[in-house]
Amino acid sequence: MDSWVRFNAQSQAKERVIRAAQYACTLLGYTLQKGGAAAELRKTVSQLEAHMSLSRKLLRLGNSVEALEAAKRAIHLSDSVLRLCLTISHLNRAMYFACDNVLWAGKTGLVSKLDQHKWSQRSFRYYLFALILNLTRDVYELRLLIECEARSRAARSPPSPSPTLPADHSLSPSTPDMLAWLRRQLHLLVTVLYSNPPLLLDLLKNSCDIFIPLDRLGIYPTGQGFVGACGLASSVLSILTMVHPWLKLKP
Structure with missing residues (x-):
């Protein structure tokens, strides 16, 4: 309750x-x-x-102000990548909401002779850019967490001796080695996402949302x-x- x-x-x-x-x-x-x-x-x-x-x-009237306030808070973040992604994302959200407000005025008749298609396309472009930045932020945080988890596992497990390679051994990794590496990376990914539900939900939400402006703009119908x-x-x-x-x- x-x-x-x-x-x-x-x-x-x-x-x-x-x-x-x-x-x-x-x-x-x-x-x-x-x-x-x-x-x-x-x-x-x-x-x-x-x-x-x-x-x-x-x-959503007035949401532009809220997005601008969020951008002002994000600009003070210590991490430079998060600061860049979140600040520009919030600024694009502010522009998206502003265009949306103009569309609302046009649809309700407060603004006559408004080119609604042009403003709708402009709105979706700002929305798409904001989502791309949000996904960039999600992938960046996911990468940091995977690296942290990998270091933690390496510290817990004893180092294994490196096998001696024959003189004529190819330097390129074999298929079994590549598959083993991919399995380890997949296990790390699943472990990190399972341990961080907020990141998982944000990644899923942004991944779903991005298809909306892609379709509306005709980039990926x-x-x-x-x-x-x-x-x-x-x-x-x-x-x-x-x-x-x-x-x-x-x-």
């Missing part, structure tokens, strides 16, 4: 729930289309999705069904980090 109270108290909670419902409608619309459902039903689902999208834009599934999955992961704040990756 305490977790639900904390979740409900946050300003972004409603937006996350509506986002999950919006992408659920996207996935449902794709399923209905493939199943040959009635056109009237598909139109109703499409209209519901559009209303939810507009509601989300209303709830995946279709409404895949976009809906990715958006729904990332929304559920975001809600999970709100219900359980310890699952949110910091800083």
Whole structure:
């Protein structure tokens, strides 16, 4: 119950729930289309999705200020890679929200003759760049943790004697050696991700989200069904980090 109270108290909670419902409608619309459902039903689902999208834009008014404040905090981080990735990511999020606010004004009629397609594409470009930086940050932290885990294992296990190679032995690694190395790296990866749920969830969430702007910008079209599934999955992961704040990756 305490977790639900904390979740409900946050300003972004409603937006996350509506986002999950919006992408659920996207996935449902794709399923209905493939199943040959009635056109009237598909139109109703499409209209519901559009209303939810507009509601989300209303709830995100002012989020640019929050993103700028996050960028101001990130610029003081001691790690130079995290400082660069997070600061620029938050700045791009601020621009993304600003474009989204302009789109909301155009869709509601407050700004007439707005080129909504141009502003939508501009918004998704900022969103894509922010996600690329977020994924870069995730991979960087994952690399640091893998190296730390490898050093810890090396310190715990006694060093094994290096075999003497024949004079005519090729310097290139054999296939069994390469497979053994790959197994060790995979085991390290699984161990690190299992031991760090916040990093795992953030990596999964950003990996799902990145297909949305890639599809909308036409860089890597995946279709409404895949976009809906990715958006729904990332929304559920975001809600999970709100219900359980310890699952949110910091800083």
